[in-house]
Amino acid sequence: MSSTLDKSLVKKIDELQEFSINTIKEMVSIPTPVPPGENYKEFVEYANSVLKDIGIKTEIIEVPKSILKQNIPEMADYPRYILIGRVKGNSENPVVHFNGHYDVVPPGEGWNVTAPFVPNIIENKIYGRGTADMKGGIVSAIAAIKALLELDIELNGSIEISMTPDEEIGGLCGAKYLIENKFVNPDYVIIPEPSGYDRIWIGHKGVLWGEITVYGKAAHASVPWNGINAFEKTVNLANVLFKELKPKVENKFTEYNVDVPEGKRATIVIGSIVRGGIKTNVVPDKVVFQFDRRILPEEKFDNVVAEVIEAIEKAKEQDPELKADFKTLLRADPAVTPPEAKIVCELKEAVKSLINKEPKLTLSTGFLDMRFFVKAGYQTVSYGPGEISQAHVANEYLEIDKMMLVSKVFGLFIKNVLKGGEKDE
Ligand SMILES: [Zn+2]
CATH class of the missing domain: 3.30.70.360 (Alpha-Beta Plaits)
Known part of the structure; x- marks a missing residue:
């Protein structure tokens, strides 16, 4: 990390720790298990208010019932919503897009640190269903955007963030619907699934x-x-x-x-x-x-x-x-973004500048919503603060310092890719 701007960005994100903790706590408190897809509306309304509060323009899309009936007939009575937030800089393009799924797997048995939807912080860990997979990753992205906006950093391009449902049941009425209907048209997509802070998933089986x-x-x-x-x-x-x-x-x-x-x-x-x-x-x-x-x-x-x-x-x-x-x-379908693609190189650099070592570039053995973005031709990777060992287990947790670290990675990545600089007064 070299420039004073980078340093002030990192400092700003550190100052957003309390905001980040409060946001993930609220998000985890809204149970969004699938099947069948509960409280999606409540979640999207809450996330919408967070984005609007920090100055992001938003749009909520309700997935048509006909699409639900076609793809998930047994859950068609539970509505599905997609939230999109957009920040436009000096130009429309390029577009850096963050996508996160807000559904979680059902809590299952064996919770003893806290109840699944009552987030509990013990030292550096926040416990609750969806902390690692992947509401924490969503918060990392939101805090990064908030920091860039608060510092009033000039961006030559746009930032988008989308929150989609149903990843855990195949993403047909979530990311797939979003992409196939071209509600977004990004250049670079980061999905903050729990890859771990020192690993970038360039693809999946x-x-x-x-x-x-x-x-x-x-x-x-x-x-x-x-x-x-x-x-x-x-x-x-x-x-x-x-x-x-x-x-x-x-x-x-x-x-x-x-x-x-x-x-x-x-x-x-x-x-x-x-x-x-x-x-x-x-x-x-x-x-x-x-x-x-x-x-x-x-x-x-x-x-x-x-x-x-x-x-x-x-x-x-x-x-x-x-x-x-x-x-x-x-x-x-399997998906992969070549290791030499710009998104991988830039993200690798941003990670390296913060943790002083090269992140691993691997494929995830589990399949992700990433495949829909790759199929549409967008450079896409998955990189987020949670650990995959925490996904879908009882007593799921996320380390708070990793959530903040990944937020800094995202901040630097956006700034570098959109060639952001301080605005001339
Ligand atoms: Zn996930």
Whole structure:
């Protein structure tokens, strides 16, 4: 960090610690678990008031009910809202955009430090559902923008911040809706998911959730020769999947670094859900099982599907009596922003200037809303103050100093990318 301007920006963000703590406390106190998507309106109204208070122009978009019915029919009675805040500098472009999801996973059991939606601070840690994933990251971005505005730093471009719902259930009525309908058109996107303050996620693996149904023929178990045992057929098929498909999948490696070394390979978990049979004395007529296949950025989704179908066909060749079909339950494409992209270089520099070491550049093994932004052609990374080990667990917490540190990173990043300087009086 060299310039006096950088130093005053960092100092200003330090002064915003109390503001940041109060804001995250309020945000965590509004429970927004999904499914089904509760209190979204309350959250967006609160966040809207925070943005307006610091001088950001805002817009609230209600996702049309028809879109909810189409994508999440079982939750269509819970409205979805997207909040967008905009700060325009001397010019419209380039646009630096921050996106955060405000939904959280349900709290689950095992909380003993505090109740999930009653934020509690113990020393440097703030506990509560959504602190790490990812209301804290949203606050880091807000405080950075507030500091830039309070210092009246001249910006050659715009800053945007969007808050979207439903990331935890696939983002179809959140980030996907925002991007596909072109409500924003950013150049650089940062999503403050819990990557950890010293790691930038330049991408993530994709996923195929698939379901295979194997058909048999029911009969009384006292006369099994009249039926076809769907479980037996499933075992034969599963054998082909385990012996041929799984090794093939696990032989594929990505060139990128992944959070953990084991993550460099593609993976498949077969049988994550298995259902079948109706009664002990009936030959099972149907078995349904699911699998989870994690996809590398180097792979094409269609090829991943084709591989599964090929394995099923092979099993059918070996057992002409086998009847099985396949369907895709969820498609999430892998995404990656090249390490040499401007957004990565600038963010890396900003992190380095504050922590005096190079941040790691890795892929997340879990899929993120990032894929929608990358698909639309925007340079996107995920970088935020929480630790991934804290996401979705009981007693989730965020370290307050990391929230403030990441806020400084964001402040410097915006200033550098938008070539911000002190205004001439
Ligand atoms: Zn998240």
